[in-house]
Amino acid sequence: MQLRFRTSAIEIKTPEEIELMREAGRLAADTLSKVDALIRPGVTTDEINEFVHQDTLAKGAVPAPLNYKGFPKSVCTSINEVVCHGIPSNRKLRDGDIINVDVTHKYKGFHGDTSVTFYVGTPSPEAVLVTEVARRSLELGIAEVRPGARIGDIGAAIQAFAHSHGCSVVRDFVGHGIGRTFHAEPQVSHAGRRGTGPRLRPGMTFTIEPMINLGDYRVRILEDEWTAVTVDGRLSAQFEHTILVTEDGHEILTARSGPLSNSDRFPDYFDKH
Ligand code: MF3
Ligand code: CO
Ligand code: CO
16 A cells, blocks of 8 residues: 655745845845834834835835735734734824834845834833733744744744733734745644644745734724734734744744844843743
8 A cells, every 4th residue: 555645835945045035034124123213102104114115125125015915005014902914004103002013025036024013112011011922922933943843833832821921822813934925835823732733844934923912812804904903902912033944943034133122122021020
């Protein structure tokens, strides 16, 4: 009897493709790092959009969100109870807001996708909790990535950590394979079971982008058909990196060169919480 194996739909990048993914990731991370200087009360999300749009083009890249399935802007800006896919507008940032800025560059045909949540002015204790849990959730998810591990290991690590801090994990949006295609296989759930799902192999590239809620994990979509908000109106935070599976672990293709003054403000948070 012949054993038959399902051929994986998950693309393995060539060394040449990986180098282009590195370049796309580096450029997206650089644009996102520069957004840090814009974050303050009074700035509109349209101004953030304009900056991201121009900085992307200046790098010889294209802002992948613009016109993607009809998305009208070049970046997603998701404030407070907005989980993801917030559309830039004349909404001004206010003291105490948290805002996720999600940048995706397409460069020489390849995508780099990364986001952070920024603090605007002085955050409430609840805002710091959900943001720091989201930040650490991404780090713990990334730490699972190595050849032979399973996709489900990522969600299992994130879910256990988020729940241990009384937060919930959004189910309706997931991380994704990425390359020439913005959203490809595999789906990377941020809640899951260890030992389940596809096995990770060197050369795979995908995002991890946990959306963490203070209350209910469920979301609803506004009339604009994009903006996802928490059903209970409580805060949500998110961080995202594009990751490469390497022979001995992983590489963060969208790593930043230094801390962000409006995001990396509580490096010792989990020493005390
Ligand atoms: N950057 C988002 C992600 O992480 C996708 C945005 S799609 C858009 O997958 F159309 F809303 F821009
Ligand atoms: Co993504
Ligand atoms: Co993104």
